[in-house]
Amino acid sequence: MKIISGGITAPMGFQAASAEARIKYEGRKDMAMIMSTAPCRAAGVYTTNKVKAAPVLWDKEITDNSPNVKAVVINSGIANACTGQEGMEICRDIAEAAGSALHAMPSEILVCSTGVIGMQIPLERMKAGIGALVPALSDSEEAGLQAARAIMTTDTKPKQIAVELSLSGRKVTIGAMCKGSGMIAPNMCTMLAFVTTDAAMEKSLLQKALKDVVEDTFNMVSVDGDTSTNDTLLLLANGEAENPEITEENEEYHAFCNALYYICEQLARQIAADGEGATKLLTVKVKNAASKEAAKTMARSIARSSLVKAAMYGSDANWGRILCAMGYAGVPFDPEKAEVGIESEAGSLLLYNGAPVPDIDEDYATKILKAEEVIVNADCHDGEAGATAWGCDLTYDYVKINADYRS
């Protein structure tokens, strides 16, 4: 597997476009389209929130039941969440407009929205946006990057990645982009992530691959613990690489899953590092826990703790808060066996090993904690399972971004 430049337009047959549609923002691009020249198989993973935005319901129906997908239409600014029947009708209208422009059925058009909850999308502007997007479609790297910018809300950076791998002797490419800064940002919802590939794989296996990979990647990110109404991860595969279609969990399937895992892990890290107000990426590694579930729960509990996050912001080696967050995670854990340490490019330091480590060099600890990525190492000495979670520090700017008025 090789990392290459670009994002969603890197795989063969995928094009992208972006446009200024003034859905809610002014003076910036706020719509994007992903289109495949050949029909795609699509898989999707969605928010577990009981409050599901209209596009989530629309897309799930399609990834569950439509054999083919042609394109994805995305807007930022308004989330189309808590919008009732009208919101669902707007999804259909968008899909019809895009389908008509692309000579596809509405059931072949996925729709994603991110932004303010509870506002209706101005349909005419969306339609005008689609009119501008279709002729602008391009397979250039720049078109992919501009699409990654157009879907941003409070994100400060576009997020994309692409890799190449070989399956049965054929070159296969996977590209991706995503956005997300708070699980919900200032009434902006959502993590949206899009993965494109020219691999040929059976639809049910695509869905399985996506579901397995998301558990250890996107689902291990916490910016503020608030699970959005719009979270969506889509995988589109158009088969243009002409590898023999993957129809069982063979070596090629696992090679594809590994590459997909890498893509999703890197995007998860990018989301955490660009968390609202964040000044640093927090990577939490739990090792030797009693079970995988226990490891994941503890890793997320640490990454989510407001007190750990505030200590990270203050570059304070406050191991008591880490241990405390492991203790209230509600899974098997014996503090007397545990070790807790910190690590970064500046070095590593053990802070607790069943008892406080005496005479910690606080200056050295501060130096480690001042890095752009800080790793918390928590070894439970209680089994063989491990997990990694990603988060960020809790800063004045997080409060500022989220206390400021919606407008």
Next chain:
Amino acid sequence: MKIISGGITAPMGFQAASAEARIKYEGRKDMAMIMSTAPCRAAGVYTTNKVKAAPVLWDKEITDNSPNVKAVVINSGIANACTGQEGMEICRDIAEAAGSALHAMPSEILVCSTGVIGMQIPLERMKAGIGALVPALSDSEEAGLQAARAIMTTDTKPKQIAVELSLSGRKVTIGAMCKGSGMIAPNMCTMLAFVTTDAAMEKSLLQKALKDVVEDTFNMVSVDGDTSTNDTLLLLANGEAENPEITEENEEYHAFCNALYYICEQLARQIAADGEGATKLLTVKVKNAASKEAAKTMARSIARSSLVKAAMYGSDANWGRILCAMGYAGVPFDPEKAEVGIESEAGSLLLYNGAPVPDIDEDYATKILKAEEVIVNADCHDGEAGATAWGCDLTYDYVKINADYRS
């Protein structure tokens, strides 16, 4: 039931004292003692964190097994958490020193600590503190108030309350004090709460009353969602009111429980309102949920949401975040049936009723949200169960308090 002035020294036979022992702080009182002239029956409820501070283990043994309790010794500054065997020995030494000074057995002395995790308590200073506390014991209201001050960490206000009621024709008094500002504050842990009463009641019923009441009061408070290693709620009953001993769940038992509920509810509100950095009290009332458990889970989910809390700080009527927090609580909930509104002494306003309420008067909403106590009303129209949770807003000062260095 009548609210009276005072706190833990209000019931007959209870005395308190406070002292400057320099456990960690300088220039302020940091030790307190509660003592009963007559032997008490004691009940306790403790943290569910797997990391339990030494005093939690010590006290649970006593409230489970000792027939009588004479006194409680409390210090602030150091939590005696994550301190291993040495921490347990310090508890025993403190209990022996206090027992010896009060002519009681070590098994009749409860010990509570709150403060920094992972530091050992300087035993000689504690012993000197006990030496100062015992001769200073007094049943005056002032002694109770000073004890409530001595146990504070990042709290900005002492917290106490007392009520009188009549049981079988006898006047019975219940008094209480507590501290707690973060579930853990800057490496300071804990909610500690102490309830004294001169009521006569069987030990097993005292424990049942306390356990039942804590579920809907203290357990419904969230400042930051971090469950401390030291959380402790103790109830001491010395029988000095000479009411006929309550030995079954009769009318007197329920009257006592109602008064205890009021005491714990008021202290829970005081803790939430004095949450680290808080500028306002957030009361969340969930009504007509499918089950009591669903109502409690949703109420806590709203009160705990960083995004709701930040919106409260910004006085932003951001109902989408409230609905979202109900949706990810993981309990039965139908957003299409729900109503969400806000209320304060400045008025009340419906924001969502299965769909966004059109044309919300945002100025009026802001006025409501600028009050010292804001109530979020969430009606599920999905059953008959209700619950109330308390929290506070998320402010720059929360980040400041918790990012600042431990020293």
